[in-house]
Amino acid sequence: MAFTEEQEAKLTKLLAAFENGKRINELDPAVGELSAMQIEVMDETGETHRMELERAVSEAGNPIAGRWWNSTNATTKAAGWFGSLEALKKLPETLGLGRYLVADDRTMRKLDPKDSTRFEDGSPAALDGTMGQCMWCWSRPWYFTRWSDGEGDKWAITLKPIPGKKSYRIPVGGVSWLDAAVMDRTEQKLCSVISDDERYRGGNGSARPDTDPKKPAANTPQASMLGMPATAISTTNFGTYARKRGEGWEANWFVARAAVEILITVIMGDRNIQAVYNPERDADGLMQGGFGSGVTTMGWQEWSDYNGCYPLVPTNVGLEMGDGTGLVSYSLPASEGGDQGTPYKTFQVPVFFGLVHAGYGHLWRWVRGLTINQEAGVKTEVYVAKSMAASFNPNSIEGLKKVAECPQAEGYIKRVSYEGLCGMPTEVGGSPTTCFPDYFYTNGKTQTGLRVRAAGGHAYSGANAGAFCSGAHSAATNAGANYSSLLCFFAEDPVIE
Template identity: 75%
Template sequence: MAFNEQEEAKVRELLAAFENGKRINELDPAEGEPGAMRIEVMDASGETRSMELERAVAEAGNPIAGRWWANDQATPTAGGWFGSLDFLRLLPETLGLGRYLVSDDRQMRKLDPRDSTRFADGSPAALDGSMGQCMWCWNRAWYFTEIVTAARTYWAITLKPLEGYKSVKIPAGGTSWLGAAVMDRTEQKLCSLISEEERYRGGNGSALTLATNAKRPALDTPQATMLGMPATEISTTNFGIYARKRGEGWEANWFVAQAAEQILLAVIMGTRNLQAPYNAEKDADGLYQGGFGTGVTDMPDWNGYNAYYSVIPTSVGLEMGDGTGLVDYALPASEAAEDQEAPYKTFKVPVFFGLVHAGYGHLWRWTRGLTVSQEAGVKTEVYVAKSMYADFNPNSVEGLLKVAECPQKEGYIKRVSTNGLCMMPTEVGGSASTYYADYFWTNGASQTGLRVRAAGGRAHHGANAGAFATYANYAATSASAYYSSPLCVFVDDPEID
């Protein structure tokens, strides 16, 4: 095949360029700042593209585990991942997510990932508090960064601050793997342990008589004796007082621990709707997909059964270790049932790398360190404490940091503020299957005063429940049969600035 004159000229130019090409060590030194330089990279699509040199260097030494959501779409499912696929796949292992026993001086001792009754070295582990508190932990500090562009919202988890963005540090720490509180009634101290001893009796500390309840369980069941059950009917203020008796670094569901749980669930599972159907299979990228289903949110006639007290014992899910999946729990039949062998209800209890209930359902979780200030019909403001190690007064916003404003009408959550890790709704108008897919309750339109956040929903909230569900109707002195507050711990002060 013969070339024409123009084609021959192009071939000569290409040969000349090839012969005159230089090795990297023969090139002149680059001039200017690294932020103005670009390099050639092959991205996840396999296409060759350019990237800022400064960003490439930063991300190579600080990989990102991230998910993104399209701003113009209502789906709670992430549109995709970004950063390092390997880092996202290995995030639970990298952060050391799982079950630990933590001593009062905050020393973490890892339990066997497959058997929570043993330590990782194979030696026996007592879960009755004598060897430490039963905690679901991340054993290293990490950073959360939200990046919002015109088209997308990105949630990033890194091990160092993300250059050029506002990254918030979450120190090594954790929360009760039980998803609820246990009270030492003798010492009036908040715990996270598994025991049927009377000193740890759940509920309000007394057995239930349930004399008028038509569907009551037998009075020797945990749902009536409250032995081995979570503690409830305590205000968020008192939960905090009882938690701090363990020493510095301990609290009752401090808002940073609550936020960490929500962030990890959304990024690892790839959805903001944790009640999406459970899918044991990973996607084509080897990532988790889907939620955990209904969980413990569809309890029928809860009041008639045991007057809204807890129905799931603290031992449920123990056999899962650090696993992720669903555990069947059969609720004892009511005394009035003809078939006493048939359960009143069988729940599929979610477990997320050892965290029972996966952040939603069963009992509301009071959240400490966050105060909602509302002026009826005018505005609702959200404040957070700058330090957990300092004293905290839930009856004032003095010294707190304003981080967001909430709508004064309730509804399904459409947008959430991550500012200061408050994780509070800033817009409603979604549904049970769109955006955050969880509900926001408020009485801001009609009542003035200070309120606290309860998170997660309770055992008969159905589709309204979820990790992002928020109830902001009550003051810090409120207490009820279906409110608890899991113990949490931080090795360093989770400061917000």
């Protein structure tokens, strides 16, 4: 085969380049800042591309499980992933997400991923508190980092801080997998147990009176409140009852709440937790979508007539899911005078790697360690406690750290701040299907004073509910039939610097 003159010239240049090539130890030392240096890499597409050397070194020892959202539009679905696709796929496994029994000294014992009534070694596990509290945990510490750049809003979970950025450390810990409170009425301690013993009677600690117009039969959990979450307790008292368990225990400390919101958002890749449930993985093998309406479709009057807006879903619902993710169908018993063959209402209860309700719907969740200071018509400020180990007074902002300002108008959320892991809205004006598609409730325009956060919404919230939903209109002394909290713990103090 004969070459043209042009081809011969190119071959001559290639041969000269090969002969003049140098070994690495023959190259001149590089000059300049590390941040300016680049290397050639072959990525997952099989093609070669350039990459900043500093980033390559950092991510090799600290892979990023990240999602990013396009800041130029209001779409709730992540525009893509970044960092390590493998790290994102394996994030639940890496962090050890799932159900554990946790003793008061915070010793954690993993339950079988497919059967929460036994431990990993096959031995039986009691869920009545005698072997520990029923907790949904992450078994290793992790960091959350959020920033915006030319691509958009980036959320990253790593095992070490990301150099040059503000990373928040989440110590080993967890929350009640029931996503609501249980009260030991004998010892006045906050619990996370599954039991229909009178000692743990839910609601306000009493059976429902025989006055609800559409009451269920007296032997049902919705009437007896046996085996149901505890409500009608203020956030202050929930915190007091949680701390009776000892060091490291609290009632839905804001860092624990932030961890739930962040993990669901990054793993699912959608800010709309009420997006249609999709059990299939996307083209990259990642989870996608949300969990649908969940337990949010109960009309207010319907709920009030049924059982006075007290808990609807027993604590044992979703038990069979283990560490699984999906929906569990649950039907409310018929009204006492209604057709006993027809349920009063049926819900599709979300479960996220074992966390029942997935942080939204059914009952509001009081959040501790976060105080909202509002001056009517002027401004609404958000403060967080720097330490969970110290005492916390929700009636003062002394010693707290200011991290954000909220709008004084209600509305669907457009922006959320995670400064100090507060998870509070900073702008409204969105919708049920855009931005952070949950509702912000506030009375900041007309009332002055200190407020606490309630998170997630309740059975009447409908599209307003969600991971980012916040009620900021209640004082720390408030209590309600549809307000609960949840036991949480940390292996070490979740300090906010």
